Amino acid sequence: MRGRRVAELWLDHDLGGDDTIWPVFELLERAAFDGEPLDIGAVYIHSATHPA
Template sequence: MPIILGVDDLRPLPQATRLARTSGEGVLLLEEHRDLEIDELWLDHDLGWDDSIMPVVALPEEAAFAGRPFRIGMVFVHSANPGGAETVVRVLRRWNYRVRRAVA
C-alpha cells in the first residue's frame, strides 16, 4: 500500500493515508516515516493562525544537507499563498527533491 502523507489545516486530502493539521503534527508524521519510502507528500504552506509548513520543510532540508535525504517520490505543494508555495518549492528543489505545485 502506498504511503501518502499530507499536512494541511483545512483540506480533507482523501488520497492521504495519514494527515497532520499543524506543523508540529507534520514534523512528528515525517519523523515516524523517516526510514520508509514515502510515495507522496502533500504540503499546504499556511496552517492557520501563525503556523506554517516551514518547520516540516526543514526536516527533509536538514536531512539532505546531512547526506541522508528522505525517500520521497513526489512532493506536492498546494497553497492559496503563491509566495509561500514558491518558497517551499524552491527550498526542496534545491536539495533535489521532486516537487510540483498542485491543486488539492
C-alpha cells in the same frame, strides 16, 4: 520516517495564523544536507486561499 518510502508528501502552504510548514522544510533540508535524505517520491505544495 527513516527506512520507509513515502510515495507522495502533500503540504498545504497556507495553514493560516501562525501555523507554517517551515519545520517540515527544515527537516527535509537538514536530512538532505547531512547526506541522509528521506525517501520521498514527490512533494506537492498546494494552497487554496479563499476570500473572506
